[in-house]
Amino acid sequence: MSQEGVNPAVAVNQSNIAQELMEEDLQREIARNEAATKMAMEREVQALEARKRAQESQIVMKTMLEKYEQMKNKLDSTKQHLEEKTAQISVQQQLTDKITSMKARIEAYANKKEAVSYLSEHVTIKHEMHVNKLESVKEDMETSETEGKTEEESERYKRMKAGLIDHTERVEALKAMMKENEENFKKREQVKLMLEKQ
Secondary structure, three states: OOHHHOOHHHHHHHHHHHHHHHHHHHHHHHHHHHHHHHHHHHHHHHHHHHHHHHHHHHHHHHHHHHHHHHHHHHHHHHHHHHHHHHHHHHHHHHHHHHHHHHHHHHHHHHHHHHHHHHHHHHHHHHHHHHHHHHHHHHHHHHHHHHHOOOHHHHHHHHHHHHHHHHHHHHHHHHHHHHHHHHHHHHHHHHHHHHHHHO
16 A cells, blocks of 8 residues: 555544654653652662661660760779778778777776775785784783793794794785786776777
């Protein structure tokens, strides 16, 4: 069939249809490209947001690690301080126990000293009584000498005199011991005062 046999109106109509079809294809392609571009942009936005969230998570993690280190350092410092305080309290407790023990010993010694003081008074009184007795016996002996003393009385006088001398020596020894104890007590009192000041 030649071109001369084709109706011009039909040819124009066919041309219009072909053009419309091409335009529809073009529109569909443009729409596909726009959809693909929109999807790519959405994905890019999502990727940016994910990256931002990851960076924020990194910052949060870094901050938490720094806080953890600070807390760990504080805890270590507190632990060390607590150990030092415990050691100080232990030493202080030992000192307190020593002072309490010394105080108890000193108080016991003070009570002993008081008892020794009473004993000393008693010994002194007894000594004076024996001295008076000795004087009395001497007088009796001197009186009996003039009248003529017997051997038995003389022996009795010697025994009494030896007993009194022995008693006097014991009293002197007791006095010396009491004096030494008193000096020791004074020294302990000074040590006690010194310890209480610490």
